[in-house]
Amino acid sequence: MARIIAVTNQKGGVGKTTTCVNLAASLSAMKRRVLVIDLDPQGNATTGSGVDKSALTTSIYDVLVGTHSVQEVYQFCDPAGYHCLPANGDLTGAEVVLLDLPSKETRLRAALYDVEQEFDFILLDCPPSLNMLTVNALAAAQGVLIPVQCEYYALEGLSALLQTIDTISQALNPALEIEGILRTMYDPRPSLTHDVSNQLTEYFGDKVFSTVIPRNIRLAESPSYGLPVLHYEKQSRGAVAYLALAGEFIRKRAA
Numbered sequence: 001m002a003r004i005i006a007v008t009n010q011k012g013g014v015g016k017t018t019t020c021v022n023l024a025a026s027l028s029a030m031k032r033r034v035l036v037i038d039l040d041p042q043g044n045a046t047t048g049s050g051v052d053k054s055a056l057t058t059s060i061y062d063v064l065v066g067t068h069s070v071q072e073v074y075q076f077c078d079p080a081g082y083h084c085l086p087a088n089g090d091l092t093g094a095e096v097v098l099l100d101l102p103s104k105e106t107r108l109r110a111a112l113y114d115v116e117q118e119f120d121f122i123l124l125d126c127p128p129s130l131n132m133l134t135v136n137a138l139a140a141a142q143g144v145l146i147p148v149q150c151e152y153y154a155l156e157g158l159s160a161l162l163q164t165i166d167t168i169s170q171a172l173n174p175a176l177e178i179e180g181i182l183r184t185m186y187d188p189r190p191s192l193t194h195d196v197s198n199q200l201t202e203y204f205g206d207k208v209f210s211t212v213i214p215r216n217i218r219l220a221e222s223p224s225y226g227l228p229v230l231h232y233e234k235q236s237r238g239a240v241a242y243l244a245l246a247g248e249f250i251r252k253r254a255a
């Protein structure tokens with residue numbers, strides 16, 4: 001049975017997509033079967049996985065509105081090593097269309113029943129807002145992975161996110177739990193990084209991954225080649241960090 005993880009934070013630019021793509025590639029390199037689902041109309045996880053979002057004939061949009069199954073839409077990404085359910089700008093319209101459909105919050109969850117046996121991990125790349133797409137992700141997931149940049153406003157946004165997770169958990173998905181807090185674009189120099197980092201540990205305890213993702217230019221470059229960093233420059237600090245995260249992730253699951 002797949003473990004379904006929503007990678008979410010309503011703040012943009014914190015490393016959600018980078019984490020989805022690179023954690024997926026690292027888990028695949030460790031022989032896990034992974035599906036990445038792009039839930040952001042910007043389609044960055046799609047592009048970063050090597051799929052041309054302007055050439056899509058079907059996308060996650062078709063799955064959400066119910067005209068296609070997951071298997072009819074997903075693509076295997078080579079050399080990334082995982083399957084991707086791609087997105088493009090069409091998804092912008094999904095919000096409005098979903099409102100008029102039955103079970104609007106749980107359509108993704110229902111669509112994933114079909115493929116739960118096919119994968120070990122399903123990673124959901126959420127848009128930077130708490131909209132109906134994010135609600136679908138949180139209703140479908142068992143775990144929430146929250147990338148956080150250790151800066152002053154990071155904690156402010158987190159309480160709104162935790163409230164949303166709590167509300168959705170009570171209404172739709174009682175088993176939902178925090179999978180982990182991931183410190184991204186980590187720069188160990190400023191003392192603010194340590195302050196925020198300490199506050200995260202105080203509040204979330206061992207839910208904070210001990211792996212931190214450093215700021216690394218290769219991580220920012222690799223999406224323009226449609227490659228996870230592991231397949232772009234496997235010796236880079238970014239690649240090493242995401243491999244370490246995948247290792248920690250698998251160990252946590254096994255524990």
Ligand code: ADP
Nearest residue numbers: 012013014015016017018185214215216219220
């Ligand atoms: P989100 O999906 O949360 O909006 P992204 O993953 O798209 O965030 O990251 C935002 C920007 O920062 C992108 O240009 C990405 O390439 C870059 N980036 C993300 N993580 C790192 C990192 N660890 N080091 C350097 N650049 C990064």
Ligand code: MG
Nearest residue numbers: 016017040044
């Ligand atoms: Mg993103």
